[in-house]
Amino acid sequence: MLTKKLYYQDQYQRSFTANLQRSGKDGQGRFYVVLDQTAFYPTGGGQPHDTGTLNDVNVYDVEEVDGEIRHYLEEPAEGYHTFTGKIDWERRFDHMQQHAGQHILSAAFDNEFGLKTVSFHLGTEVCSIDLETVNLSDEEAAQAEAIANKIILENRPLDTKWVTENELAAYSLRKAVSVTDHIRLVIIPEFDYNGCGGTHPDSCGQVQSIKILHWEKQKKHKIRVYFVCGKRVLRQLGAKHQITQRLTATLNAPQEKLDEAANKALQQIKDHEKTIDTLKSELIKYEAGAYIDHAACIDDRNIVQAIFQERPMRELQQLAKHITVSTTNILVLLISETDNKLQLVCSKSDDVPVNMNDLVQQTLPLINGKGGGNGSTAQGGGDKTIAAQKVMEALVSQVSSLTQK
Structure with a gap:
């Protein structure tokens, strides 16, 4: 049954x-x-x-x-x-609003521009339709939205009707139905005729309003249009207004100039970051000189050993490069540690007969690490299975054994 x-x-x-x-x-x-x-x-x-x-x-x-x-x-x-x-009536009526709104919006795109809806998704916060097109202009989206809201304002009836396959010819369907029996049509007179098994209000006015939020390109020549209907429009408006008010205070600019103020702030951040990078580079040069002056002499070779806390790999590489190009007969062993990770950079001046990639590859197993490089510079990282100082001691020991080879 x-x-x-x-x-x-x-x-x-x-x-x-x-x-x-x-x-x-x-x-x-x-x-x-x-x-x-x-x-x-x-x-x-x-x-x-x-x-x-x-x-x-x-x-x-x-x-x-x-x-x-x-x-x-x-x-x-x-x-x-x-x-x-x-x-749960709140959920049901929300779905009714969104689904009916989709019919209206899809029909507006189809009737006005011949853009077919090929799929529909009713999400918990936002809905979307996929239009069969490669481009959608601001003007087309605005016009379709205006038409959809005009239909809602007119409060046209939203009827349902069960028909047979033979009766379908009497209706100008927006798309072909996917079943051959128990066919249910959802009808907005003189606007949209579509096969659908969902729930909808009995009049368009109950959808309240439709708002297109944005759209983006998808694969297979489709445009995905995101929208909301009914109470969701008010929720979106409320949320966006709160954000706008906070940004107005943060950027010290009225709503109509927020975009300009945000772009100015972002440009200032980029300029500051560029300045910081330049200053860091200069500091690293001075830092390299200090490490050269205090390098330890092991096996007739100067070795710089340093362990840092949470220092970026990029800075380790820069420091190692500045040291090795500034002097001869020097080898650089740098480690950065975090709570659970270790990263290392090994580099040398051209006259040191030790392969840095070999050095790193022989040491990384101690920390379950991965990495690589070439004969002059290599780097890697892994888990903090042993103390950073133990890894440094292993590197120095490996240098001595590789030198003996």
């Missing part, structure tokens, strides 16, 4: 009673019940499922499987033969 779908008889029905047909547990271990009738809409056609309660037990998912509608419950429904169901 197929489940009777009360949401098609009255999409505004918020509660109902029903008899148990069967209960079970699916392959994922989720408990469900199948009733003789239900007002819970199952996931389908781009519209998410309803939520609510059955005998005060939360219904968290609803699916249609082979004509029966499964209500997934947070706990098994043992001992019940009849159920009282209650729909």
